[in-house]
Amino acid sequence: MPPGSLALLAQGAVVSLLLAAAAIVGGTLLAVLLATIAFSRFAAVRAVYRVYVYVVRGTPLLVLALLLFYAMPALDLRTGPYIAGTLVLIVYTGALFAEVFRGGVLAIPRPQWESARSLGLPPLAMFRKIVAPLVTRYTLPPYVNVCVMSVKASSVLSIISVWELTLAAREIIERTFAVFTILGLAAAFYFVMCFGIDRLGRLLERHLALKGFAGERA
């Protein structure tokens, strides 16, 4: 294995993780906003949501990234590949998280809404005691899934010169030609990160179920 490559790959992995973290945080915030729009009273506002999700889910991430990367000059943003890449990831994960949240809310059986209302609970309490636990239970697995997808999506950004794990691996390979070793190591790093997030999610799920937070499970 070429000297120093492990350190470089580790640094790249950290950058990938940071990009994914930014995408998860930003995407979740964006998704809360989008999900609110999705349930708006006005059909026109709901249509905005549908168009947004349709476009973001129907276009490859690479094309979205290239579009923003080349559109940067026109928007007069003094940004480089990193900002463009992070923005694209947030736009992308925002759409995915929004669909997860929307699905979670829709999955709550009608009787729950009606019984909650019949209990005469104020909206905030209703949200806290009834909606949130159920939505969490339904959305945690797909939410964790999107988190894992964020880590994998960060590798696409290597094509617009964002230095992260995949680009680090590519640079080492182009210098030393140790293709199998380096790609194997890079795959190992990704595996640890993604599998780790997946396991953390399962642990969280079980923890929440034990506390009765997730409704019927306990």
Next chain:
Amino acid sequence: MNFARWVAIYGPTYLTGLGWTAVTAVGAACGALIWGCALLLIRLSAGRWGARGVDAYVQLFRNTPVLLPIYLIYFAFPMIGLPWPAVVCGGLALILQNGAYISEILRGSVNAIDRVQFDAARSIGLAPWSTFRKVVLPQVLVYSIPALGNQTVLLLKDTSLLSAISITELTMQAKLLTEQTGAAYEAFIVVALLYLLLVSGTEVLFRVTHRAVRWR
């Protein structure tokens, strides 16, 4: 240059890209379906070790980005004496990746088949392979059509990554046109629209197929 004129002049150049995207997507989708069925068969018939092997395979491809196998097969295989053409390399990477997901989709559907059917198949003396072919597979495939449609859309979008190994599909075409004409927006907006068209077309196709076979 305004958008309409740009499209009129450079529109036809997208046809090559469209062709390659369609060809690789269709080829890889069929290949991935076959490979997914093969993985399912291994899982069902090769006992505990078969199931564990398939599990490991699926976990590997679920937790690594698809760019890595694309680079690996394209750049490394010639070094060990397998210089396959770029389309084969890219297609193979997509098949290996999506086959894993498809086998999971099919696995979920297998559980939906009533246990009774397996007993009935054994009682009329059907061999395991025939059981798989005549009883399990048709029902599993029909049941999975919506999820398979979803996976096909993901595969279609992943073909854009094949631009990294110099396949002249839609994304590569857009990059070349941007360099050639300096028109950043137009090139990529047209490509985005074309992808949306392909994705919608695929979704419609699967929905129609689902409706057509569901009456069974």
Next chain:
Amino acid sequence: MLTSRIRHVVAAALVAILVAAGSPAGAQEKSRLDIVLERGKLIVVTLTTVPPFAFNDDKGQLVGFDIDIARLVATALFKDPNKVEFVSVSAEGRWPAIESGRADMGVGGTTTYPDRAIRVAFTRPFIDSGISVLVSKKSGIKSLKDLDQDKYTIANLNNPQMADRAKRFFPKTKILTFDTPAAQFLAVKSGRANALQIDTPSAEYWAAQNKDEMDVLPGLLGASQNNGIFMKPGDFKWWLWLDPAVAEMRTGSWYPQYSEIYHKWFGKNPPPQKFYLQQ
């Protein structure tokens, strides 16, 4: 009630659009020279896989002739060669990085072409270049004529000039297009392509590093060319500083420093300052 809500939304949208439209005009008034001097640091966009112009050495440090030239520019501005930040991009990423204002100037084996000059402005050349063809010895290609056959593949960079040259000099050869010179080189090394076209110094560097496997075809594809520093077009004040700076490096007061850098990377003296001055 509904209509007043809609009116509020429309008003807010109009204000947002006007604000967004108004700001770019303001941002363009200052010259890049003033911005750089204020900032105290130079930001340079560069390719990072074109040895010996700009590449990563074994320790992973970005080095090269163009890198040292950029540091010389920083020295001229701030008396400190380390007041530079390098932004690494792939070939097509050079122009958006300049156009968006992310970088002040760019280097990295970038050749001055008239059609390219529509998008970015160039200084006069700081080094001569030209395009050569690097071939793998295994392919048995000995001349351009040999290359021009259906059974061979050449690795190009994804800019239109490469495509034009391919069409002009070897139309029958199959073409692969990559986004960095290193990817081109990896293609030849792994056997994906039999040849690549790149700036002569880079081709010669790679051939020297891989004496058993690779060779440079004699002759240039086309004419001798000029590599210059590129920047955002329309910023006359910035160009008016950078261009004389390059002129002084090649033919004036900064010739000794330029000579030193040239010697370091090419092992020989640069062309004389003026034709009538003998070395």
